[in-house]
Amino acid sequence: MTDWITTPIDARILRGALELERTERGLLPHRLPAPVRQRYPDPRLLMAESQPSGVRLVFRTAATAVELDVLPTKVVYQGLPPRPASVFDLLVDGRPAGRAGVDGGNVRTIDMSAQTSDLTPGPHGTLRFDGLPGEPKDVEIWLPHDETTELVALRTDAPVEPVPDRGRRVWLHHGSSISHGSAASHPTGTWPALAAARAGVDLVNLGLGGNALLDPFVARTMRDVPADLISVKLGINVANTDLMRLRAFAPAVHGFLDTIRDGHPDTPLLVVSPILCPAQENTPGPLMPEFEGNRMSFRALGDPSDPTRLTLTAIRDELARIAEQRTAEDPNLHYLDGLTLYGAADFDEVPHPDGLHPNDAGHRRIGERFAERVFGAAGPFAAREE
Template identity: 65%
Template sequence: MTSWTTTPIDQRLVRGAVELETTSNGVLPHRLPAWARAQTSDGQLAMAEAQPSGVRIAFRTAATAIELDVLPTKVLYAGAPAGADGVYDLLVDGRLTAQATASGGNVLTIDLMNGSTDFVPGRPATVGFTGLRPGAKDVEIWLPHRERTELVALRTDAPVEQVTGRQRKLWLHHGSSISHGSNADSPTQTWVALAAAQAGVELTNLGFGGGALLDPFTARTMRDLPADLISVKLGINLVNLDLLHQRAFGPAVHGFLDTIRDGHPTTPLLVISSIHCPIHEDTPGPGVPDFSDGKVQFRATGDPGQPGKLTLNWIRQELAAITEARAKTDPNLSYLDGRDLYGEADFAELPLPDQLHPDNATHRRMAERFAKLPFLLQ
């Protein structure tokens, strides 16, 4: 019979989260602090920031068996097939060693056509890993990147030690659902997680599905977080939500960057524009989901002839110009055209399955290209 050691789950063990909220079940990782969450009533952002993309439990142990009690929240979309359960990736000494899922939990059903939601509470589940090699080792459990996960209890068959000291550079990244993880197969397969692993840097991922909107509270959060490298990927959400017009775009970008620079005046800062996305290259938003063929596809509904509307091509030109102008007095600021990560030729080979989000193979290609850039290697 296994003799278990229970270890409290707190900030000493959790990486990649900005804050842990104490709940009636345990703790809930957040990627925005409470004061920032209080400044918006957007349900989409509230859902996205509590989905723990890039969040992992890290410790050192000689354990050969690990159990993690969790309360997941599954998200279903009315009219679309149910997605697979979120994946927990177990890394031992930096290598993907095992994967598991947690069934049950809460269920949140969202109707994308009218914005209504339905929430059905559920019960916690246990994620288990057994047969690990004996002896001391560094262990990381990466939480499902698209599944809100309350952490209830951690049990091991040997004591757990905190991993102390930070030798690796810390990369702080902000972006849209593509950075959040979109259709990546598991949390360590998102392009940012893969790039961080390949470059040997520590990741804090503020990629929010539908939430890369130049929100001031996001910039202030980034201002206040530790970082050795910072990147912001902007464009697609501003277009597909039809959020801003051209007059407001430039000042909003400048304000966002100014705020980050208030806390990180000389930290390398990379501005990245959107990857290639044909539906919005020259057609403004809003973008809407289409379930007519039984699976979700996105399409652009804006009028290309209407003046002042944002498109991806227009945003890329403006971001390049803004970055070039600011770099004259900010030598640590640079720009990357997102099409260098995934361009028109890539779309022909690896099309976006829903016309908006990359699949797992595309995440890997983007990561391989990004990890070779001087930005992560400096």
């Protein structure tokens, strides 16, 4: 019988979350602070920020077995087949060492057409990894990027301590569902996680599915988060929600960047435009889901003849113009065309399954290219000798 040691879960062993909420069952990691959640209680925003993309338990231990009690909230889309089970990734000394899921949990049923959801409560489950090496090692358990997960209890068969500071730079990133990790099959397979692993940096992922909307509260959040490197991948959610016209877009981008600069005046700051999405390259939103049997895709409904409406082509042009304008006074601001990460040739080779979100192969391609172009020796986030 295993002699378990229970370790309190707190900020010392949890990375990637901005806040921990005490619940009836345990702790709920959040990626936006409480004042934001209270002022802007939009259900889609609250669901996205509570899904712990990039959040992981990180500790040092000689344990050969680890158990984690969790309460997941699984998402089911009305009229579509059940989504693949969300999983937890285990890393030992930075290398993949296991993957597992849990049974039980709450179930949130979403009707995409009606934009409604219902929650059915359920029991917590237990995640177990065993057969680990018996010597001291760094252990990381990455939480599911697309499934709200309350942390109930952590048990090991040897003591746990926080991992000491290894001097890794902190990369703060904000983007849409693609940055959040939609359609990736596991949490370390999202493109930001892949890029962070290749670059050897600590990721704080503020990718918010459907909610990269130039909201001032996100910029203020980023302003206040300690970071060595910052990137913002902007545009596609503004287009597919048909949120604003061209006249409003540029001031909103400037205001967003100004706010980040209030807290990070000299930090390398990268603006990234959208990757390819054929449905919206030259057609404005709104973007609406369409169902063909068990398959969901998306169609843009806007008028392409209206020059005031935002397409992805117009957004890339405007972001490039804004970046060029600002770099005259801000040499630490940089721009990256999203088509260099994933363009037309990539869509031919590894198309988005739903026309909008990349699959694992797409995430891998984007992450590898981002690491090379941004963290590489000639990139804006290259490590510089002091």
